[in-house]
Amino acid sequence: MRRVIQLLSLVSSNSFFVALWRRTIYQGSLKSICVPILNCYACPLARTSCPIGILQHFITTKSFPHYVIGVFGTVGMFIGRWACGWLCPFGLLQDLLYKIKSRKIKMKRGFTISRYVVLVILVIVIPFITLESWFCKLCPQGTLEGGIPIALGFLGEELKSQILSSPLFYLKAGILVAVVLLSVFIKRFFCRTICPLGAILGLFNRISLLRLGVDELRCDRCGRCREICPVDINIYEDPNSPECVRCMECRKVCNRNAIKLGWK
Secondary structure, eight states: OHHHHHHHHHHHHTOOTTHHHHOOOOOSGGGGOBOSSOOOTTOTTOOSBOHHHHHHHHHHTTOOOHHHHHHHHHHHHHHTTHHHHHTOHHHHHHHHHHTSOSOOOOOOGGGGGHHHHIIIIIIIIHHHHHSSOHHHHHOHHHIIIIIHHHHTTTTOHHHHHHHHTOHHHHHHHHHHHHHHHHHHHSTTHHHHHTOHHHHHHHTTTTTSSEEEEEOTTTOOOOSHHHHHOTTOOOTTTOTTOTTOOOOOHHHHHOTTOOEEEEEO
16 A cells, blocks of 8 residues: 555656656646655656755745745644655655665664754755755755756757756766665665655654554564664654654554554
8 A cells, every 4th residue: 555655646746747748847836836755846747846945945045934844844743754654756766676685784873863964954054055955956866857857858958968068967866876776775775864854854753643652561572663664763662753754564564463553
C-alpha cells in the first residue's frame, strides 16, 4: 500500500503530461500550491511547488514567508514527518535504490544533524545574503527532475546550450550521482543527512496529532524494527523521534503487536 501511495503521489505531483509534446513547463494556478514533499518547480511535468523553493523565494525577496510557514505548521501539527515516508518522490527513489544488492553501511546517528546545518546555512543564511536560492541550485532532486531534462534539450536548444556551458550544472550532476550511489549503500542517505524539509517536519513529530507508541510490556527489543526501518532507528527507543518518517514498516514486522499508531 505504501508503494502504491508513493507512486500516486509521484504521478499526481508531476501530471502535466502535455509538456511531453509541447516542450514547456506548467505555469498554471496549481503551481502556487505548496506540497510537503521535494518536487522541483523546474520539472516540466510538475503541477505543484516545493516548499523549500518557496521558502527561499520569500527569503531572497526579504519577505516574511507566512504562506510556507503556515503549510509547515499545519502539516507538521497533524502528521509530523509522515509525508516523507508516504508521499515524497525522492524518498521513493532512495527506498528503491537501497534494494539493490550490495554491501550495506550503517551510518552513525550523529551525522543526521547535518540536515539542520543545511537548513540554516544553505536554505536561510546564504540565500538571505546573496539573494539567490542556493539550495535549489544544488538540490539533487531538482537536478534529476529539472536540470537533466533541460540538459537533454526538453525545453529547446538555447536552454540546453546554456545549462551545458555552466560549471554549476556539472557540480549539481556530481552531487546527484554521489547521492544516488550513497543511497545504494546507506538507507535514505539524502533524507537523513541533507534534506531541509525533513529537518523541519521532523521537529513536529513529538507534538503532532498523529502519534506512534510502543507497548513496553509487549516489546522484547528484538531489533526487527530497525532492520526494516528506512532511516535505521529502533522505534522502541523513541517512538516519535525527529528521524522517523512514519512509514509504519515496523508495525508489519513486529510479531508481538507492540507498535501502535493513533491520534492524540
